[in-house]
Amino acid sequence: MVTNPLDYVEPLGKAGASGFTFHVEVSKENWQELVERIRSKGMRPGVALKPGTPIEEVYPLVEGENPVEMVLVMTVEPGFGGQKFMPEMMDKVRALRKKYPSLDIEVDGGLGPSTIDMAASAGANCIVAGSSVFGAPKPEQVISLLRKSVEEAQ
Numbered sequence: 627m628v629t630n631p632l633d634y635v636e637p638l639g640k641a642g643a644s645g646f647t648f649h650v651e652v653s654k655e656n657w658q659e660l661v662e663r664i665r666s667k668g669m670r671p672g673v674a675l676k677p678g679t680p681i682e683e684v685y686p687l688v689e690g691e692n693p694v695e696m697v698l699v700m701t702v703e704p705g706f707g708g709q710k711f712m713p714e715m716m717d718k719v720r721a722l723r724k725k726y727p728s729l730d731i732e733v734d735g736g737l738g739p740s741t742i743d744m745a746a747s748a749g750a751n752c753i754v755a756g757s758s759v760f761g762a763p764k765p766e767q768v769i770s771l772l773r774k775s776v777e778e779a780q
């Protein structure tokens with residue numbers, strides 16, 4: 627999470643990023659400008675929200691004239707890997723999936739073989755996984771398992 631996402635649009639675009647996700651908590655005043663700038667650099671805009679932020683705060687960004695294309699529901703407090711998945715965040719995922727059937731919904735934090743089914747069945751279709759993949763003896767097996775769970779839940 628950064629507090630000044632606008633400053634990173636140009637450098638990330640230049641570096642070849644295909645997507646740019648900013649936090650709603652720091653973008654209440656300028657999200658329209660951010661989304662425009664992100665698109666103008668050829669990137670896909672997304673919005674993230676912290677565990678304590680109500681899901682309703684992202685609705686205007688999904689329903690706006692120039693909307694974000696992905697919502698990232700943080701399932702840990704942003705900051706570092708290896709934290710415990712917060713299952714109560716699945717209410718947010720379910721609410722989003724019900725309201726926006728074709729939206730990309732990402733989850734980040736504590737995702738792995740023991741938590742993926744909760745996230746996938748709630749409606750998440752983009753998964754960020756750190757420790758469970760990089761700490762596995764065979765990372766490719768964990769990736770396949772995560773992918774299978776999401777595909778089967780679609």
Ligand SMILES: O=C(CO)[C@H](O)[C@H](O)COP(=O)(O)O
Pocket residue numbers: 702703704705706707708709734735736737754755756757758
């Ligand atoms: O930066 C992060 C959170 O801010 C990590 O990307 C995230 O937590 C994924 O790591 P892990 O799968 O180990 O939870």
